[in-house]
């Protein structure tokens with residue numbers, strides 16, 4: 001239990017990090033205070049950091065001095081906009097417990113600096129603080145895209161694109177979860193998603209005096225929602241498709257026929273293909289709705305996150321590692337598929353990855369009552385499993401890491417093939433065009 005002791009020795013620094021980050025919640029691509037705090041802890045411990053610079057986030061490498069694979073261990077820094085959270089600060093809160101991940105990353109970094117921590121290991125470990133896991137504030141991120149700062153909406157997928165994960169062979173992180181019957185939970189994986197804005201364009205006119213001169217974009221959007229609901233029965237159960245739009249614009253002035261209306265949604269599914277197929281149906285539904293009123297409609301589509309598939313051999317190893325620490329009866333391999341999404345999914349497309357969950361929180365995930373109630377369990381527990389798993393993978397000349405790499409079937413032959421595929425989900429286009437008596441629909 002060398003790793004447990006090495007983490008335990010740094011208990012106060014870990015718990016201090018958990019509280020600091022909890023009290024300074026920042027949403028994605030704005031985590032500057034969080035980065036500053038974490039970077040100081042890392043640098044005080046003797047780590048040299050490479051910063052993303054124009055967005056928050058950094059990484060550092062720990063070399064054992066012997067050749068072998070590189071393990072990537074991450075902690076997410078971002079919070080949620082949650083103005084009604086019981087302990088929100090500036091309208092934000094860590095209602096998904098990413099502050100626990102920051103503390104666990106610190107615990108991992110400090111434990112690996114303890115004397116003898118790398119004895120008997122081969123290869124290297126990259127520790128990385130990543131921004132922007134939550135897929136929120138899309139318009140802010142779109143602005144960063146327009147400025148050429150980011151290309152992708154999530155921190156990890158952006159870091160992958162930038163090359164910060166080049167050379168990494170296996171990746172993992174441990175996410176906090178609500179206290180339940182178990183301390184440690186592993187699932188099969190979860191859905192991927194894309195982000196989509198749908199903009200209807202009609203024609204304004206006096207709502208009382210001359211509605212016949214207008215084209216009501218709000219009604220077109222309403223019909224689009226009804227059409228979407230009518231095609232839900234064509235969604236295949238096993239594909240776990242989720243489409244959950246909100247209306248972000250429905251007119252501004254009550255006596256004007258709305259000339260603009262907008263919907264915002266994610267399209268989620270078990271595979272990129274199921275997301276693409278559903279998106280096509282959704283475009284068809286929206287185009288049909290627009291055509292029925294003579295309105296125009298356009299879409300702004302962006303890749304969100306790819307489906308997460310936890311590498312089966314990593315699932316086995318992580319389950320065993322967590323079992324050694326918590327007791328096998330406190331570890332639950334659910335075998336279930338989740339319908340949320342994370343950009344760990346993108347990493348799982350190109351390298352063996354795992355994204356398990358560590359208990360220690362209470363309330364509702366993303367809810368106003370989410371609290372870290374057992375920080376010792378959540379933070380020290382996650383740090384211990386992270387370090388112990390790295391040790392398991394890299395000992396004996398990294399025998400198990402090499403086996404994981406060899407046995408894991410990846411969905412793409414290369415990072416380039418992966419980005420080429422998800423880039424098909426990046427579109428700005430009009431779905432309908434009118435020319436005299438001809439209406440053309442583009443899906």
Ligand SMILES: [Zn+2]
Pocket residue numbers: 096097098133175
């Ligand atoms: Zn989360």
